[in-house]
Amino acid sequence: MRVLVWNEFRHEKSKPEVAEIYPDGIHGAIADFLQSEQIEVRTATLDEAEHGLTEEVLNQTDVLLWWGHVAHDEVRDEIVAKVHKRVLEGMGLIVLHSGHFSKIFKQLMGTTCDLKWRVADEKERLWVIDPSHPIVEGIGEYIELEKEEMYGEHFDIPAPDQLLFVSWFEGGEVFRSGCTYQRGKGRIFYFRPGHESYPTYHNSQIQRVIKNAVKWVKPESGMMTNYGRSEPLETISDKELK
Amino acid sequence: MRVLVWNEFRHEKSKPEVAEIYPDGIHGAIADFLQSEQIEVRTATLDEAEHGLTEEVLNQTDVLLWWGHVAHDEVRDEIVAKVHKRVLEGMGLIVLHSGHFSKIFKQLMGTTCDLKWRVADEKERLWVIDPSHPIVEGIGEYIELEKEEMYGEHFDIPAPDQLLFVSWFEGGEVFRSGCTYQRGKGRIFYFRPGHESYPTYHNSQIQRVIKNAVKWVKPESGMMTNYGRSEPLETISDKELK
Amino acid sequence: MRVLVWNEFRHEKSKPEVAEIYPDGIHGAIADFLQSEQIEVRTATLDEAEHGLTEEVLNQTDVLLWWGHVAHDEVRDEIVAKVHKRVLEGMGLIVLHSGHFSKIFKQLMGTTCDLKWRVADEKERLWVIDPSHPIVEGIGEYIELEKEEMYGEHFDIPAPDQLLFVSWFEGGEVFRSGCTYQRGKGRIFYFRPGHESYPTYHNSQIQRVIKNAVKWVKPESGMMTNYGRSEPLETISDKELK
């Protein structure tokens, strides 16, 4: 399986406290724990040519992970269109944290994807809502994060196909933190945690969820569809309108 | 309630056989049967200024019906953006037949909305799948149309929130013909039948479904959401990361 | 509309602190705020003959509300079967709080309906997840209850058709507190709050949700289904198996 971790990669360059947590970038941290014998991981970032998302790269990608925050608008529309096309063709997509406001996620959802937020060093507890889903395998009842950014309802998304996590926040809010969607032939998983100023992607349970999700969103083989004008499969009677 | 029926209104001008069936345009036929004491109906068409969809008109619309076919590309993106915004704010939307390929429907769905099709004067039978849904009230077990265009699966849409009709076609195909979606605060109903060369919108059961749907997609009063930075509702403890 | 409020009515008789909050029983309190010009409300309780749920009473009921807790097992199976039949025929059902473990709810869900719980005078905040649903009309962003029993995930129910509320609890848990289901021709709403030792049903927002829900679960008119052996609607060809 070929996985591509895409990161905006701006905070790590401009904020020393982020660079300290993620010296190789958020993409580097994620690539590091995903790499295995079964999974070939590459990374791409916003400031590379074509954001590192050439058609060739996309065509060789089974699963794409997406982290962005301050520079969603700098992602070029024609690149987003290529990613969108690939998802509908079957490429799996995992949208992380502030990626909820990325062009690609909004285009796939059709809604504003807006939410409440607050950065206040508060506790988050992600409760498992669907304990037998492959994405939560090995997680137990909940994941506790000592400090995270808060995201609160209402989250303006289509009702998820499957709701896997709901977060409890110390400051009093809740949030649908793990959501799956099918769009075209592609599977999508949105996973809430991962603010750049906290070491969330170093948490082993968070890593487990992302590893499980990579396996779950990967495309099936042997998918087939035909569209457009079609010859009838049965004889159509000659008739007069009554 | 204020209803706006939007029609591309091209076939009626270029094809005499369509004008014969719909002398006042498809929009005229639909407006005609929707008009009532409770419902104020207006119409708008592609070739009007701003396609008849000015901000003022949209702001005064509770429910929008959309019929388009050959000129989807001529609908200007900034108008589509305004319609999209209004749906997410709560305006109900009913997408009819070939409107499946309209910009507004594709933007709300996030998928290609592609399908199979064939014009062969064949019989369609729309079976009710959800007999207690308000949109099928008074319809009975199925609607039979002596001649219609065929639309066949696979229909590339997100799984509908509610599946109300599945069509049987004489030529051997099936189709999810009545689908509801919630997007933002807006309710959406996609309803398949209505090819321009058949008198489908003169059928009393089809009219009944559309009347029911207008009532069902209309916005609720008293909807409320807040987004953006939020103060905590509970005290957040001072703490050190363990 | 004819509404029937069913209550186990045991706590109110055995515990003075409950009787103080609900001197006319929980059913009395609910009947009181539901009664209106449009709604005729009756009540029924466990210790009445046939639990107050004779076939005649059920046949004259459009919407049934159900509160039970310590005596689920005393509800006779043949009465449950009659209620079940009526729900599948279209009678609306609102299951309140500890009714999650009632025979009728478990039979309709097909699962254990188990959950976590704790009575600790803790704060509950019910966040609205689906702000445009008729059941949350007029509620705003959330309902806050100063003291309630905690119910926590995992809640062993089928994924709800629509998820309307998620609760935040002071002690650290979350819960799917407002869930809708369609079963047969009947609509079902499960609504979590309402422990007998707290004045929850005197809260005006809780009353608003229940009033909205009564309107939403009430049966449609003109529903129609046929089952069993059916004559073909089209000619079936004579053929030999290839």
Next chain:
Amino acid sequence: MRVLVWNEFRHEKSKPEVAEIYPDGIHGAIADFLQSEQIEVRTATLDEAEHGLTEEVLNQTDVLLWWGHVAHDEVRDEIVAKVHKRVLEGMGLIVLHSGHFSKIFKQLMGTTCDLKWRVADEKERLWVIDPSHPIVEGIGEYIELEKEEMYGEHFDIPAPDQLLFVSWFEGGEVFRSGCTYQRGKGRIFYFRPGHESYPTYHNSQIQRVIKNAVKWVKPESGMMTNYGRSEPLETISDKELK
């Protein structure tokens, strides 16, 4: 993986024309094509002691397939209760054809599971609705069966979690022929075709679907839930009701 194929096994004994198609019983035919290096297949039938479904057998079963028709009522309630418990604990269940009226399926669904039917040697075409689902892997756009029993809508089931197939019938009906459900920790797949008087289970595409389904419904490892009274995870403040 340990798979158990359960069959009523009555038609094969009483009707020579069925015995001719399935000389080893429907269970024998299914077991035959499921058997592989990865899958250990056993069978059980109604007339064995405890219907072949002892607690020991059930505890050693990962996936159960169920075919029944004329003798649903002879399946003892206490055995059904054991199967139900095992499904909620995670055992996968595949319900075949007339199993729609089995006690176990009705108990899991909570509805009547009624439908229309007709045996008239008519053509069925099962259209794939969800082309990227693992259960339809390798199937193409549809499966065509020259002769089958007709099942028609309305099918009185809860809306499926995922709708995989819709059937077209020569006589004019449609049917939701492939439906998935999650109940407790167990996955369920209902698959329509398989009337005893037709060689449906000898069809290689039907076999492919059933093989795919066995893999899809099998339980995940590492599922975990806790229910009942729970200590708080956060400090609950002392407070007075306002």
